[in-house]
Amino acid sequence: MDRRILLLSSFAPALLNRAKGQQAKLPLFWRNGLDEVENTLTQVIKGRVRKLALSAGRRPVHLIAYGKNDYVPGTANYGSACAAGDPAAYRAKSGGQRPVVFLLGPVHGQEIEGIVGLTNLITVAETGRDLRGRPWPELRANFDACRVLIVPVGNPDGRSRCPVMSWVGAALDTHERIGMGTTPEGKNYVYPKVKRFHPMRGLVVGRLGAYFNDAGINLMHDEWFDPMAEETRAFLRLARDEAPDFMVSLHSHASPPAILQTAYATQAVKETITMFAGRLYSRYRAAGLPNRKAVPEAKPDGEAYPPPSFNLASAIHHVCGAVAFVHECMVGVADKPYAKLTHEQILDIEMLLYDELFRFARERPLQRTA
Numbered sequence: 001m002d003r004r005i006l007l008l009s010s011f012a013p014a015l016l017n018r019a020k021g022q023q024a025k026l027p028l029f030w031r032n033g034l035d036e037v038e039n040t041l042t043q044v045i046k047g048r049v050r051k052l053a054l055s056a057g058r059r060p061v062h063l064i065a066y067g068k069n070d071y072v073p074g075t076a077n078y079g080s081a082c083a084a085g086d087p088a089a090y091r092a093k094s095g096g097q098r099p100v101v102f103l104l105g106p107v108h109g110q111e112i113e114g115i116v117g118l119t120n121l122i123t124v125a126e127t128g129r130d131l132r133g134r135p136w137p138e139l140r141a142n143f144d145a146c147r148v149l150i151v152p153v154g155n156p157d158g159r160s161r162c163p164v165m166s167w168v169g170a171a172l173d174t175h176e177r178i179g180m181g182t183t184p185e186g187k188n189y190v191y192p193k194v195k196r197f198h199p200m201r202g203l204v205v206g207r208l209g210a211y212f213n214d215a216g217i218n219l220m221h222d223e224w225f226d227p228m229a230e231e232t233r234a235f236l237r238l239a240r241d242e243a244p245d246f247m248v249s250l251h252s253h254a255s256p257p258a259i260l261q262t263a264y265a266t267q268a269v270k271e272t273i274t275m276f277a278g279r280l281y282s283r284y285r286a287a288g289l290p291n292r293k294a295v296p297e298a299k300p301d302g303e304a305y306p307p308p309s310f311n312l313a314s315a316i317h318h319v320c321g322a323v324a325f326v327h328e329c330m331v332g333v334a335d336k337p338y339a340k341l342t343h344e345q346i347l348d349i350e351m352l353l354y355d356e357l358f359r360f361a362r363e364r365p366l367q368r369t370a
Contacts, residue, residue, distance in 0.1 A: 026165060026166055026343070027132075027343050027344070028131065029116075029120060029130065029131035029132045029343075029347060030116055030165070030166060030343050030347075031115075031116060031119045031120075031131065032112040032113075032115035032116045032119070032159075032165060033159075033165060034059070034153065034156055034159055034160060036119065037062070037115065037119065037152050037153055040119045040122055040123070040152070041062060041064070041152075043123075043126065044064055044122065044126065045126060046066060046125060046126055047064040047065055047066040047122070047125065047126075047148075047150075048064070048065045048066075049062060049063070049064050050062070050063055050065075051063075052151065052234045052238065053230050053231055053233070053234035054230060055155070055156050055157045055213055055214065055230070055231055056157055056213040056214040056215035056217065056229060056230070056231075057156070057157040057160070057213065057214035059156035059157060059160065060156065061151060061153070061154070061156060061231055061234060062151065062152060062153070063149060063150070063151055063238065064122060064149075064150045064152070065147070065148070065149055065150075066125055066143070066144075066146075066147070066148040066150075067098060067144070067145075067146055067147040067148055068098060068147060069147060069242070070097055070098050070147065071241075071242075071243075072091070072092060074088075074089055074090045074091050074092070075089045076089045076090055077090060077240070078090040078091075078240070078318070078319060078320055078321050079318065082321075087321060087368045088368050088369050090243070090320075090321070090368075091243040091320075091321075091368065092368060092369060093243075093245070093365065093366045093367055093368040093369075094367065094369065095365055095366070095367040096365075097365060098145065098146060098147050099145075099146045099147070099245045099246070099361040099362060099365040099366075100146065100147040100148075100149070100242055100243060100244040100245050100246075101146050101147070101148050101149070101244060101245065101246050101247075101248075101357065101358065101361050102149040102238070102239060102242065102244040102246070102247040102248070102316075102322070103118060103121075103148070103149065103150045103151070103247075103248055103250065103354075104151050104154050104235065104247065104248065104249045104250060104312075105118050105150070105151050105152045105153045105154045105250055106153065106154055106155065106159070106250050106251060106252070107154035107155045107158075107218075107219035107220055107231075107249065107251075107312065108155060108158060108179065108210065108211045108218075108219075108220070108251060108252075109155045109156075109157065109158020109159040109160070109161055109162045109179075109210030109211065109212075110158070110162045110164070110167075110175065110178055110179035110209070110210040110211070111179070111250070111251050111252035111253075111329075111331075112159070112162065112164075112165070112166075112167070112252070113250075113252045113329040113330070113331060113346055113349075113350060114250030114251065114252065114327075114329060114350065115152060115153055115159070116346070116347060116350065117250065117329070117347065117349075117350025117351065117353070117354070118150055118152045118250070118350075119131065119152065120132075120347060120350070120351060121143075121150070121350075121351070121354050122150065122152070124136050124139055124140055124143070124351075124354075125140070125143055125144075125148070128140045130347070130351060132344075132347070136351065136355065138355065138359065139351075139354060139355045139358060142355075142358035142359055142361070142362050143354075143358050145358075145362055146358060146361055146362070147242070149238065149242060149244065151235070151238075154219060154231065154235075154249075154250075155210075155212075155213055155219055155231065157212075157213040157214040158209075158210035158211060158212060158213060159210065161208065161209075161210045162178055162179070162210035163178070164178060166332075166343065167331040167332055167333055168331075168332035168341060168342070168343055168346070169332065169333075169334050169340075170331075170332075170333055170334060171333065171334060171335060172254055172333045172334075172335040172338070173188065175254070175331060175333055176188045176189070176190050176191075177207075177209075178209065178210060179209050179210050179211055180194040180209040180211050181194075181200065181205065181206065181207050181208050181209025181210075181211065181212075182206035182207045182209075183204065183205075183206050184203065184204070184205070184206045185206065186206055187206075189209060194209070194211065195218065195221065198216075198217075198218055198221060199212075199215060199216035199217050199218075199228065200212050200216040200217075200218070201215075201216040213229060213231060215228070215229065217229045217231075217232075219231055219232055219235075219312065220249075220311050220312045221309065221311060221312075222312070222315075224236075224310070224315045232312075235312070235316065236315060236316065236319050239316045239319045239320045239322065240319045240320055242320075243320045243321070243322075244320060244322045244324075245322060245323065245361060245365055245366040246322060246323045246324075246357065246360075246361050247313070247316050247317075247322045247323070247324040247325075248324075248325060248326075248327050248353075248357065249312055249313055249316075249324070249325070249326045249327070250327055250329070251326050251327065251328045251329070252328060252329040252330065252331045253328045253329075253330070253331065254330065254331055254333050254335070254338045255328070255330070255338065256284075256290040256291055256292050256330065256339070257284060257289070257290065257291070257292075257327070257328060257329055257330055257349050257353075258277075258292055258296075258327070258328040259273060259276065259277035259280060259281075259295075259296055259325055259326070259327055259328075260296060260313075260325060260326040260327075260328065261273055261274070261296035261297065261298065261325070262311075262313045262314055262317060262324055262325050262326075263301045263307075263308035263309060263310060263311070263314050264301050264308075264310050264314045264317075264318070265313075265314065265317045265323075265324070266317075267298060269317060269323050269324075270298035270299075271298045272323045272364070273296060273298070273323060273325045274295050274296055274297065274298045276323075276325075276356070276357070276360055277295040277296055278295045279356055279360065280352070280353060280356050280357075281293070281295065283352045283355070283356050284349065284352060287348060287352060289345060289348060289349055289352075290330060290339045290341070311326075313325055313326055321366070321368065322366075323366070327353055329346065329349050329350060329353075330346060330349060331346075332345075332346055
């Protein structure tokens, strides 16, 4: 029996019945399993694949790099360069350089939609078409003009612990139980109270959710000055070495797709995130997809208690100065009031993100001069 089905059988018989027929019914473009990602990597010709790190569970975290690396050694790390009043001492950027875009696949293992998007984006990079056969000529041209860093699966441990291949039509309760895990009494952990226990270990754990790596670390909320996870060290090291202009951490939730503002970033970065969100939401509206009218505000942090979290996007910004933010896709659960979605629509949400992001990156590359 497939390992995913064995895992599902430990959650509920209804899930087991759903899983048995699910894989055969899924569209061919819907690829998010670890084995499917590995197969995608074998088809990469134009990019360079390497192992970025090993997870807590000793699973490989892969990186695919596309485009020329225009690396010019600096004389200081980003924080020291800013203290000197000269961020260019870390990495000079004239505005005419090849933009660097870092796409970090889901660090929460149940948020599989970002993996689907990235396997399709890799196919566009290699062939010009997504896995549906749909051409993306402008996306391909903009992609080719950038240095692109793709981590298809940010948390392979969590992904291995999530037996579901698609949440379309599923119950939100099921998504929560598999994603965030359960208490010893069998109750679901739910957002945001699930974050009150970190690392998620010991007597508070009934069943460890896919949110976490095998050591119980939520990679969005590691200890940034002394990381607990090797995955975290690898992400920060990659950002430091490559100095991306833009970094997107791919997530998913039940609500309409969203760009989240990054706490403790500079005002200029916050305003750039607001501008990009407005453009992306317009693309979603034009495509008839669920969307938000209100963009994330560019406002100061810490004026109210409790203060906002200094999360992975914040940390990556402070390592390299990137415009770093979270994109939340939709999962397509059946519960009201959430919109019903098809697999095609979810992939469209992902692909329009990339189409607009690479266009935006070419229009607005970072400028950092002495």
